[in-house]
Amino acid sequence: xxxxxxxxxxxxxxxxxxxxxxxxxxxxxxxxxxxxxxxxxxxxxxxxxxxxxxxxxxxxxxxxxxxxxxxxxxxxxxxxxxxxxxxxxxxxxxxxxxxxxxxxxxxxxxxxxxxxxxxxxxxxxxxxxxxxxxxxxxxxxxxxxxxxxxxxxxxxxxxxxxxxxxxxxxxxxxxxxxxxxxxxxxxxxxxxxxxxxxxxxxxxxxxxxxxxxxxxxxxxxxxxxxxxxxxxxxxxxxxxxxxxxxxxxxxxxxxxxxxxxxxxxxxxxxxxxxxxxxxxxxxxxxxxxxxxxxxxxxxxxxxxxx
Amino acid sequence: xxxxxxxxxxxxxxxxxxxxxxxxxxxxxxxxxxxxxxxxxxxxxxxxxxxxxxxxxxxxxxxxxxxxxxxxxxxxxxxxxxxxxxxxxxxxxxxxxxxxxxxxxxxxxxxxxxxxxxxxxxxxxxxxxxxxxxxxxxxxxxxxxxxxxxxxxxxxxxxxxxxxxxxxxxxxxxxxxxxxxxxxxxxxxxxxxxxxxxxxxxxxxxxxxxxxxxxxxxxxxxxxxxxxxxxxxxxxxxxxxxxxxxxxxxxxxxxxxxxxxxxxxxxxxxxxxxxxxxxxxxxxxxxxxxxxxxxx
Numbered sequence: 001x002x003x004x005x006x007x008x009x010x011x012x013x014x015x016x017x018x019x020x021x022x023x024x025x026x027x028x029x030x031x032x033x034x035x036x037x038x039x040x041x042x043x044x045x046x047x048x049x050x051x052x053x054x055x056x057x058x059x060x061x062x063x064x065x066x067x068x069x070x071x072x073x074x075x076x077x078x079x080x081x082x083x084x085x086x087x088x089x090x091x092x093x094x095x096x097x098x099x100x101x102x103x104x105x106x107x108x109x110x111x112x113x114x115x116x117x118x119x120x121x122x123x124x125x126x127x128x129x130x131x132x133x134x135x136x137x138x139x140x141x142x143x144x145x146x147x148x149x150x151x152x153x154x155x156x157x158x159x160x161x162x163x164x165x166x167x168x169x170x171x172x173x174x175x176x177x178x179x180x181x182x183x184x185x186x187x188x189x190x191x192x193x194x195x196x197x198x199x200x201x202x203x204x205x206x207x208x209x210x211x212x213x214x215x216x217x218x219x220x221x222x223x224x225x226x227x228x229x230x231x232x233x234x235x236x237x238x239x240x241x242x243x244x245x246x247x248x249x250x251x252x253x254x255x256x257x258x259x260x261x262x263x264x265x266x267x268x269x270x271x272x273x274x275x276x277x278x279x280x281x282x283x284x285x286x287x288x289x290x291x292x293x294x295x296x297x298x299x300x301x302x303x304x305x306x
Numbered sequence: 307x308x309x310x311x312x313x314x315x316x317x318x319x320x321x322x323x324x325x326x327x328x329x330x331x332x333x334x335x336x337x338x339x340x341x342x343x344x345x346x347x348x349x350x351x352x353x354x355x356x357x358x359x360x361x362x363x364x365x366x367x368x369x370x371x372x373x374x375x376x377x378x379x380x381x382x383x384x385x386x387x388x389x390x391x392x393x394x395x396x397x398x399x400x401x402x403x404x405x406x407x408x409x410x411x412x413x414x415x416x417x418x419x420x421x422x423x424x425x426x427x428x429x430x431x432x433x434x435x436x437x438x439x440x441x442x443x444x445x446x447x448x449x450x451x452x453x454x455x456x457x458x459x460x461x462x463x464x465x466x467x468x469x470x471x472x473x474x475x476x477x478x479x480x481x482x483x484x485x486x487x488x489x490x491x492x493x494x495x496x497x498x499x500x501x502x503x504x505x506x507x508x509x510x511x512x513x514x515x516x517x518x519x520x521x522x523x524x525x526x527x528x529x530x531x532x533x534x535x536x537x538x539x540x541x542x543x544x545x546x547x548x549x550x551x552x553x554x555x556x557x558x559x560x561x562x563x564x565x566x567x568x569x570x571x572x573x574x575x576x577x578x579x580x581x582x583x584x585x586x587x588x589x590x591x592x593x594x595x596x597x598x599x600x601x602x
Contacts, residue, residue: 022506023420027433030417030477034440037452037474042443044451055453101345104338115346117589122349123596124581126535128553129574132560133356136567144355147372174348182597206335235446238537242557256446263450264542276447287442 042280049273055264066270076275078250079258082165083282086240086254087233089169090176094229095222098177102184103214116185120178127175131242134171161251164244168252171239176232180225187221188214223294230286235279255279360384360572367568383572387559392576394548395555402465402551403534406472411526413473414480419514421481422488423496423506434485440478445471445538453542467543468551472536476529483528487521488514527595534581552577 052062070076105116122130137144138157145153158164191214199209237256240246246253246261253261255275263272359367361379370377417433424430452471461467491514499509515522540554550558559573585592 023424023427024429026416026420026506026510027430030413030481031433031436033413033470033474034437034477037455037471038440038443038448038477039436041448041451041455044454045448048450048454059454097341097345100338100341104335104342112342115342118346119349120593121353121582121585123593124531124585125574125578126537126553126556128535128537128556129578132556132570133352133574135560136564136570137352137355139567142368142565142567144372147368147370174352177345178349179596182593186597231442231444235444237446238553241537241541242560259446259450269450273450276450279444279447283442283444283447 045273045276045280048269049277051270051273053269054267055269056267062270066268066274070271070274070278075250075253075258076278079253079255079275080278080282082250082252083234083254083256085165086168086172086236086252087230087286089165090172090233091226091229093169093173094177094180095226097173098180098225099184099215099218099222101177101181103188103210105181105185106188120182122175123178123182125175127238128242130171130175131239134167134174135243138167158244159248161248164248164252168240168243171243172233172236175239176229180229183225184218184221187218191217220294223290227287227290227294230290231283234283234286255282356571356574359568360575362568364566364568383566383569384576386563386566386569387573387576390555390559390573391547392552392555392573395550395552396577396580398465398550399534399552402468402472403530405465405469406476406533407526407530410473410476410529411480411522414477414525415484415515415518415522416510417477418481418484418488419510422485434481437478437481441482443475443478445475449538449542452539456543462543463545463549465549465551468536468539471539472533476533480525480529483525484518484521487518491517523591524595527592531581531596 048059049066050061050063051059052065053059101119105112105119125133135158136142140146140154140156140159143154145151145155155163157167195213195217196209199213204212235256236254237260240252240254240257241260244252246257255278259272259275259279262268262275355372358375359372360383361381362370362376363378363380363382366376366378417437421430421434456462456467456470461470495513495517496509499513504512535553536551537553537557540551541557544550544554547555547558556573556577560570563569
């Protein structure tokens with residue numbers, strides 16, 4: 001359908017003005033709520049990092065005090081290191097497995113469709129439910145290992161620094177591999193069949209096809225999935241909080257837990273806000289880095305989905 | 307509508323694929339197969355253990371093989387959980403989820419429509435960029451000022467305290483997904499509405515809303531699951547037991563009953579059940595909702 005012949009200029013201008021007026025009204029509620037409860041807090045956290053506040057009483061300006069104590073505290077490099085280890089290990093475990101499983105589940109065989117139904121169940125559980133389950137499962141006295149009388153499984157899983165970190169990486173993978181598998185499954189199904197058929201005519205084997213066709217075709221999906229993983233594991237809180245509360249000692253105390261403990265347990269909101277600012281800065285740096293690695297503008301539209 | 311179309315296309319692709327698989331079947335993809343079945347075991351073992359253990363008595367649990375099904379199944383663990391006021395927590399969770407999803411999706415839809423229809427209008431363009439930047443704001447980093455704002459609004463320890471920030475943090479992704487969807491609506495449809503003299507509000511409700519329904523469902527599911535399972539907001543903004551949502555109640559229950567493993571696991575089963583039922587009813591929609599804008 002074609003627009004009618006141009007209406008007189010003035011009338012059109014006023015009606016357009018009225019239209020964009022009502023459009024602004026439509027966007028206003030979302031804008032207000034978003035500014036009040038997301039943008040203002042983000043700016044507020046920077047402001048609060050220059051104050052001293054115990055969470056209940058009066059907020060007092062404190063200059064750089066919080067920053068000085070946070071930056072001088074050896075807890076900060078440790079928390080940064082733990083955060084980095086969680087990001088790196090959970091990425092390294094999840095990415096190859098998710099790609100393999102995504103390729104596997106992209107097949108349309110009946111049994112694979114059935115397996116997919118079961119595979120995605122962890123997506124439905126809350127982090128708290130998952131953490132509670134594994135806490136009970138791995139308990140050295142009441143858990144699965146003790147019940148089966150298998151010494152190898154009957155360790156103090158959450159009581160030793162390295163084991164606790166391993167458990168966290170495992171549980172994180174258990175929770176999130178299904179999500180990334182789902183993304184890869186969709187992406188693999190979109191690869192044109194003709195590419196494989198052509199390669200097959202050339203006598204290419206399955207491994208070769210995987211590395212020459214599947215993996216390159218998944219490039220942007222890998223970037224999207226990796227960005228979600230990295231940005232997500234940067235702020236892991238629920239799972240670690242319920243599993244170990246940052247312990248044993250501070251072996252699994254990442255930035256998000258460090259912020260929570262300083263703010264809501266030690267009542268040092270100024271210092272906790274400084275940690276939150278660092279969290280935002282690290283997040284921005286990582287997102288920019290991943291965008292750089294992804295290279296080119298064609299990936300921006302997908303990265304914006306983060 | 308779009309989902310059924312997509313499913314149709316997928317089936318067509320499936321038919322094609324099966325044929326070509328037939329040729330490749332001589333060399334099965336054993337690595338993916340092994341990983342696939344192994345992962346299935348890893349996924350199912352804890353779930354199986356949760357379910358069978360939740361039907362065991364506490365003494366039975368310590369005496370028998372933990373992987374054997376209960377010899378005398380009991381519902382007493384579920385009774386313990388229900389007596390611990392879980393019905394109230396369930397209602398709280400429903401209130402928070404509905405109270406956040408419905409307004410979040412509605413205001414995001416209106417904003418997405420306005421952003422798409424406005425084109426170059428500077429105010430709405432900058433609103434759009436603001437929402438896009440908002441995708442990068444982690445809730446964890448903003449939680450302290452959110453706590454302060456909630457206290458100052460005298461909303462601390464109310465369900466509204468969870469609802470308002472939940473709406474705010476659901477908006478950016480919802481606007482992104484919905485505006486991408488509205489952008490695909492043929493321009494001629496909007497033009498013909500304008501020729502008929504319809505205002506933007508009429509066009510919004512009578513044209514864009516029905517056409518956007520699949521994306522609205524997607525966005526609702528994605529946000530719904532995130533809010534239903536959310537833990538940080540209730541942990542920080544709720545104090546009294548009767549205002550708890552399910553994840554917070556689960557955590558508190560676990561702290562209280564940690565020795566009673568069957569009861570703790572019964573609470574896990576009970577809180578997951580509603581979503582599991584939804585999964586059985588609408589698996590495809592739920593799964594496509596989960597990947598919202600990511601699997602494009």
